[in-house]
Amino acid sequence: MRSAPLPLSHFQALLIFAFLSSLALACLTDRTPVERLKYAARSFALFVIIAVGIAWAMFPLSH
Amino acid sequence: MTDPNPTEQAAVQAPAKQNSAAPFIAIAAWIVPGLGHLLLRRWARAIVFFIAAGGLAITGYLLRGNVFPPRSGDAFGTLGFLADAGSGVFYVLARFIETAGADVSRAAGDYGTRFIAAAGVVNSISVCDAYEIASRRRN
Numbered sequence: 001m002r003s004a005p006l007p008l009s010h011f012q013a014l015l016i017f018a019f020l021s022s023l024a025l026a027c028l029t030d031r032t033p034v035e036r037l038k039y040a041a042r043s044f045a046l047f048v049i050i051a052v053g054i055a056w057a058m059f060p061l062s063h
Numbered sequence: 064m065t066d067p068n069p070t071e072q073a074a075v076q077a078p079a080k081q082n083s084a085a086p087f088i089a090i091a092a093w094i095v096p097g098l099g100h101l102l103l104r105r106w107a108r109a110i111v112f113f114i115a116a117g118g119l120a121i122t123g124y125l126l127r128g129n130v131f132p133p134r135s136g137d138a139f140g141t142l143g144f145l146a147d148a149g150s151g152v153f154y155v156l157a158r159f160i161e162t163a164g165a166d167v168s169r170a171a172g173d174y175g176t177r178f179i180a181a182a183g184v185v186n187s188i189s190v191c192d193a194y195e196i197a198s199r200r201r202n
Contacts, residue, residue, distance in 0.1 A: 005163075006125035006171075013174045016122055017181065024115035024185045027108050028192055030201065 018047035085197035092193040094151045096186045099193030112189040119182035120153035121160060128175020129165040130157045143176075149183025149190075 008016070026040035082088075092099025097113030100106075124130075131143035148154050157179075166172040195201045 005127075006122065008126065008171060008174075010170060010174075013122075013126070013171070013178075017119070017174075017178060020115045020118045020122075021181060021185070023111050024188070027111045027115075028188065033107075 014051050018044050022047060082197045082199060085194055088197040089190050089194040092190045096151060096189060103196055116150055116182045116186040117153060119178050119185060120150045123175040123178030124157055124161040126175030126178060127161060127166040127172045128179045129167050130179060146180040146183040149187040151186060153182060
């Protein structure tokens with residue numbers, strides 16, 4: 001069976017997803033460019049922190 | 064109490080003039096992510112939406128995510144198709160990029176399925192945004 005042509009770890013996939021989604025969400029806001037950048041950064045951080053938090057919360061279920 | 068500025072008063076009272084090209088801009092935005100904003104001369108938004116939708120879709124294909132066909136036979140498949148087809152031209156590109164087909168037996172393939180659906184959702188949001196800007200409902 002052929003593997004994926006883009007070998008990514010779970011965390012790398014999360015980073016790419018969070019980055020691209022945050023960019024799109026920030027672009028929808030009616031703010032100044034600087035505020036949009038801050039919004040994107042905050043959204044990216046929340047994506048990553050919440051995903052890692054949920055992963056740790058689910059850790060006992062897998063053991 | 065002073066009278067309001069006549070220009071501002073006219074702007075409030077007169078309904079925003081509808082742009083008859085708005086539906087065509089929405090269709091263009093759906094076919095190529097960012098094209099609607101490009102036609103509206105919103106360069107930054109056009110580039111960001113193209114990169115976001117395109118990046119999500121191509122990453123999803125490279126992770127060998129599942130691309131839902133138009134006729135899947137069940138409600139979940141139809142919902143998946145609607146989400147995937149939202150990415151416009153990138154939905155068609157799937158057959159050229161993901162030549163080996165989907166592999167959702169691994170986590171990467173499952174993530175890929177979500178990436179592809181997210182690309183469609185992001186582009187659908189950008190279509191709504193382009194339509195609203197074209198019809199002058201927002202700046």
